[in-house]
Amino acid sequence: MEHIELFFKSVFIDNMVFATFLGMCSYLAVSKKVSTAIGLGAAVTFVLAITVPLNWLLDQFILQDGALSWLHPSLIDYDLSFLSFIMFIATIATMVQLVEIIVEKFSPALYNSLGIFLPLIAVNCAILGGSLFMQSREIASIQLATTYGIGSGFGFFLAILAIAAIREKIRYSSIPGPLRGLGITFIITGLMAIGFMSFGGMLTGGDEPVKESVKLENTIQDQNETEIDEDEDLAYENNNEIN
Numbered sequence: 001m002e003h004i005e006l007f008f009k010s011v012f013i014d015n016m017v018f019a020t021f022l023g024m025c026s027y028l029a030v031s032k033k034v035s036t037a038i039g040l041g042a043a044v045t046f047v048l049a050i051t052v053p054l055n056w057l058l059d060q061f062i063l064q065d066g067a068l069s070w071l072h073p074s075l076i077d078y079d080l081s082f083l084s085f086i087m088f089i090a091t092i093a094t095m096v097q098l099v100e101i102i103v104e105k106f107s108p109a110l111y112n113s114l115g116i117f118l119p120l121i122a123v124n125c126a127i128l129g130g131s132l133f134m135q136s137r138e139i140a141s142i143q144l145a146t147t148y149g150i151g152s153g154f155g156f157f158l159a160i161l162a163i164a165a166i167r168e169k170i171r172y173s174s175i176p177g178p179l180r181g182l183g184i185t186f187i188i189t190g191l192m193a194i195g196f197m198s199f200g201g202m203l204t205g206g207d208e209p210v211k212e213s214v215k216l217e218n219t220i221q222d223q224n225e226t227e228i229d230e231d232e233d234l235a236y237e238n239n240n241e242i243n
Contacts (some may be wrong), residue, residue, distance in 0.1 A: 003143070006148055008151070010151030010155055014155075016129060016155055016156045017127040017156060017159035017193075018193035021193075022125045023125060026040060026117050027160050027189075028185060029165070032164065032167060033113075034161065035110075035153075036110070036113045039110040039161075040117065041153075041156060043099050045150065046099060047127055047153070048127060048130045048152050048153035049150045050149070051127065051150045052146065053145045053146045054091050054144050055088050055131040055135070056134055056135075056136065056143065058087050061082060062216075063087065084135065092121075092122055095202075096119065097119075099121070101163050163185065
């Protein structure tokens with residue numbers, strides 16, 4: 001359940017595009033056609049699925065304060081967290097180069113359609129954001145880090161595929177001149193972000209906390225009423241004794 005919850009949260013609630021607005025450059029530039037959007041979304045998903053767990057290992061065994069103690073006890077005081085950015089980017093650049101070689105080998109048409117935006121995945125803030133969010137949220141295991149990477153990549157894939165499908169449809173629609181192009185795309189992106197915000201309560205447990213708090217208040221109220229009744233009975237008995 002923890003993996004399922006983390007996956008759906010990274011796809012819908014903490015979507016890279018609609019929640020944090022990362023990777024907007026490639027999101028807007030490559031979303032004119034569904035075919036190119038699918039290619040870029042798949043590439044981003046693959047890179048995130050590989051780099052997030054790899055960077056989790058780097059963070060746990062090299063970068064964190066005292067992480068080098070597994071090499072030698074004398075290294076426990078070393079803190080290499082200031083190297084997080086350069087180490088994460090080096091891992092991402094390596095994986096992106098691998099993806100570029102694979103795409104060029106097996107799908108030259110997709111490689112040509114993606115153009116400069118395929119190697120630019122290496123500096124895509126959505127890719128780096130996935131690793132930095134993993135680090136800041138202190139994900140506990142490499143399995144959860146892999147789930148988070150896949151979920152974040154699938155969230156980006158879903159976002160760019162949806163906007164590409166919409167942009168293909170509205171190409172033949174009657175849109176006011178000043179809003180054509182990026183104008184209507186920004187408006188649709190904002191509306192989609194509002195729609196994704198509705199998933200925020202999906203994993204919050206519903207009304208159970210409210211019910212528990214009401215139950216607690218009722219219990220306290222009953223206890224207070226019981227104490228008041230006991231005090232009134234005691235006062236009545238004391239008055240009878242005095243009389």
